[in-house]
Amino acid sequence: xxxxxxxxxxxxxxxxxxxxxxxxxxxxxxxxxxxxxxxxxxxxxxxxxxxxxxxxxxxxxxxxxxxxxxxxxxxxxxxxxxxxxxxxxxxxxxxxxxxxxxxxxxxxxxxxxxxxxxxxxxxxxxxxxxxxxxxxxxxxxxxxxxxxxxxxxxxxxxxxxxxxxxxxxxxxxxxxxxxxxxxxxxxxxxxxxxxxxxxxxxxxxxxxxxxxxx
Amino acid sequence: xxxxxxxxxxxxxxxxxxxxxxxxxxxxxxxxxxxxxxxxxxxxxxxxxxxxxxxxxxxxxxxxxxxxxxxxxxxxxxxxxxxxxxxxxxxxxxxxxxxxxxxxxxxxxxxxxxxxxxxxxxxxxxxxxxxxxxxxxxxxxxxxxxxxxxxxxxxxxxxxxxxxxxxxxxx
Numbered sequence: 001x002x003x004x005x006x007x008x009x010x011x012x013x014x015x016x017x018x019x020x021x022x023x024x025x026x027x028x029x030x031x032x033x034x035x036x037x038x039x040x041x042x043x044x045x046x047x048x049x050x051x052x053x054x055x056x057x058x059x060x061x062x063x064x065x066x067x068x069x070x071x072x073x074x075x076x077x078x079x080x081x082x083x084x085x086x087x088x089x090x091x092x093x094x095x096x097x098x099x100x101x102x103x104x105x106x107x108x109x110x111x112x113x114x115x116x117x118x119x120x121x122x123x124x125x126x127x128x129x130x131x132x133x134x135x136x137x138x139x140x141x142x143x144x145x146x147x148x149x150x151x152x153x154x155x156x157x158x159x160x161x162x163x164x165x166x167x168x169x170x171x172x173x174x175x176x177x178x179x180x181x182x183x184x185x186x187x188x189x190x191x192x193x194x195x196x197x198x199x200x201x202x203x204x205x206x207x208x209x210x211x212x213x214x
Numbered sequence: 215x216x217x218x219x220x221x222x223x224x225x226x227x228x229x230x231x232x233x234x235x236x237x238x239x240x241x242x243x244x245x246x247x248x249x250x251x252x253x254x255x256x257x258x259x260x261x262x263x264x265x266x267x268x269x270x271x272x273x274x275x276x277x278x279x280x281x282x283x284x285x286x287x288x289x290x291x292x293x294x295x296x297x298x299x300x301x302x303x304x305x306x307x308x309x310x311x312x313x314x315x316x317x318x319x320x321x322x323x324x325x326x327x328x329x330x331x332x333x334x335x336x337x338x339x340x341x342x343x344x345x346x347x348x349x350x351x352x353x354x355x356x357x358x359x360x361x362x363x364x365x366x367x368x369x370x371x372x373x374x375x376x377x378x379x380x381x382x383x384x385x
Binding site for chain 2: 112121184
């Protein structure tokens with residue numbers, strides 16, 4: 001018996017609990033490569049992407065991207081173990097699942113209000129963001145980019161993070177006032193100013209009942 | 215004389231098409247289609263609205279953009295070289311105010327064009343006041359104008375404010 005399929009048919013949030021009681025290697029094949037996750041005793045004990053060992057936070061990012069994309073395929077090889085212990089981790093499956101579900105729920109609740117992917121943000125009152133470890137970690141990584149001004153799309157590319165995740169983190173930072181849109185300098189020439197004055201005069205004559213109060 | 219354009223943008227249902235119809239002296243070209251999502255009205259703009267206003271020989275083109283953020287690429291293209299941008303926000307629908315802020319953030323960070331905010335539907339029973347919307351958007355109150363886009367004498371008000379700000383170097 002083999003466990004295999006497509007993530008579009010069975011999402012990761014259904015698949016991982018199913019395999020949590022088993023020992024073996026879960027292979028996730030997605031558009032950016034292969035992810036090997038070794039499970040043992042209800043824990044993830046090793047994770048590799050194209051044979052590179054992943055840290056717990058890198059694994060979390062990759063899995064969250066797959067939860068979001070629902071794209072790719074999977075296969076589970078029972079009783080396979082990592083070939084060596086280098087880069088071993090120990091993450092309880094239940095804990096990881098809870099985190100992924102929470103992240104997904106949080107994202108869903110604000111998805112309609114996420115900043116647009118190409119809005120350019122710059123640093124503002126950053127101190128407020130350091131009360132939340134997740135935001136602080138992201139801000140540290142994004143700092144050089146946000147100093148110059150960066151969008152969710154450019155940050156996702158530069159940091160290797162899923163776009164929706166970056167939009168969510170920027171949304172939180174924007175809400176806290178830690179970042180703000182990087183305003184482009186308005187180009188108003190003397191000629192335009194003169195023209196605006198003349199047009200305003202004409203507009204006032206045209207709409208004689210124009211009310212000026214707010 | 216150089217043709218000028220003003221871009222009218224904002225979330226769905228803010229009154230962008232109504233404003234252009236009220237101000238335009240020529241027949242408005244619109245691209246309404248039956249709404250495929252529950253947006254609170256039967257039809258919505260899917261490409262753009264266009265109308266014109268002539269002020270003593272100077273032709274002013276008024277372009278209304280679609281409200282859905284999947285059309286954000288159009289906001290940037292249309293804004294290039296514009297005299298100004300009018301962001302419209304509906305005072306009685308708090309749900310759309312964050313979307314308005316997203317549009318404003320995008321516009322401010324991508325285009326070097328002056329903007330004003332027009333607040334509509336202030337005649338409804340429960341509304342956000344212009345100063346509350348200014349606070350949420352993080353924009354100076356002098357750039358926020360309450361008005362009714364159905365009434366000609368009020369529809370010109372945000373345009374007048376925009377011209378006033380440009381003329382006095384306040385943008």
